[in-house]
Amino acid sequence: MNVSNEKHLWVSWDEYHNAIAELARMVHESGWKFEQVLCLARGGLRPGDIFSRIFDVPLAILSTSSYREEAGTVQGVLDIAKHITMTKGTLGGKVLLIDDLVDSGVTLQNVQHHLKENFPAVTEVRSAVIWCKACSAVHPDYFLQYLQHNPWIHQPFEEFDGLRPHQLTAWLKKGEVN
Numbered sequence: 685m686n687v688s689n690e691k692h693l694w695v696s697w698d699e700y701h702n703a704i705a706e707l708a709r710m711v712h713e714s715g716w717k718f719e720q721v722l723c724l725a726r727g728g729l730r731p732g733d734i735f736s737r738i739f740d741v742p743l744a745i746l747s748t749s750s751y752r753e754e755a756g757t758v759q760g761v762l763d764i765a766k767h768i769t770m771t772k773g774t775l776g777g778k779v780l781l782i783d784d785l786v787d788s789g790v791t792l793q794n795v796q797h798h799l800k801e802n803f804p805a806v807t808e809v810r811s812a813v814i815w816c817k818a819c820s821a822v823h824p825d826y827f828l829q830y831l832q833h834n835p836w837i838h839q840p841f842e843e844f845d846g847l848r849p850h851q852l853t854a855w856l857k858k859g860e861v862n
Contacts, residue, residue: 688835689835690835691835693815693831693836693838694838695838695840700839700840703828704731704734705738707731707812707814707826708739710826711735711826712739718741718777718778718779718810719741719742719778719779720741720742720743720770720775720779721735721736721739721741721742721743721780722744722745722768722775722779722780722799723744723745723781723782724747724782724795725745725746726749727783727839728783729745731782731784731814732782742770742771743770744768744775745769746764746765746768746795747765747769748791748795749762762791762794764794764795774803775799776803777808778810779799779810780810780812781795781796781799781811781812782811782812783824784813784814784815784837784839785816785837786816786820787817787819788819788821789820789823792811792822796811810826812827814827814828815827815828815829816831817831818830818831818834
């Protein structure tokens with residue numbers, strides 16, 4: 685078992701799901717009502733899906749990517765997809781922008797600018813993340829944990845980052861009890 689410290693925050697599946705629920709409760713208790721959830725893929729996919737279900741609002745997805753170098757541990761150039769994926773209509777009204785964390789703040793800042801410039805039907809955007817690092821240039825409207833020491837966050841789904849299809853049989857067997 686890994687131990688969290690100032691440099692590393694290890695998060696289990698239970699802690700991860702509880703954090704999303706706590707963040708949803710925080711947004712609800714704020715009294716702010718929104719019509720759509722826009723999650724930033726990939727880190728915001730799971731929180732976005734859960735928020736969409738809890739608040740019973742449509743889910744939109746915007747793909748962004750900046751952590752591609754050094755096996756996803758070094759931030760590179762930010763790419764923002766040209767289109768937002770949603771089942772019907774267009775992005776508009778009050779939108780909750782959700783991601784898993786804000787690190788430098790570059791993604792959050794650039795996506796907010798992207799929405800303002802390209803989606804005039806959006807009347808208000810607020811942002812929510814589970815973790816907000818102190819090194820961020822911007823702070824989201826809602827965040828569950830403020831991380832003063834800017835640790836690397838080890839999320840539970842990262843176990844799949846190095847897993848490849850040909851390794852699945854062995855990976856599945858590791859959990860079997862004889």
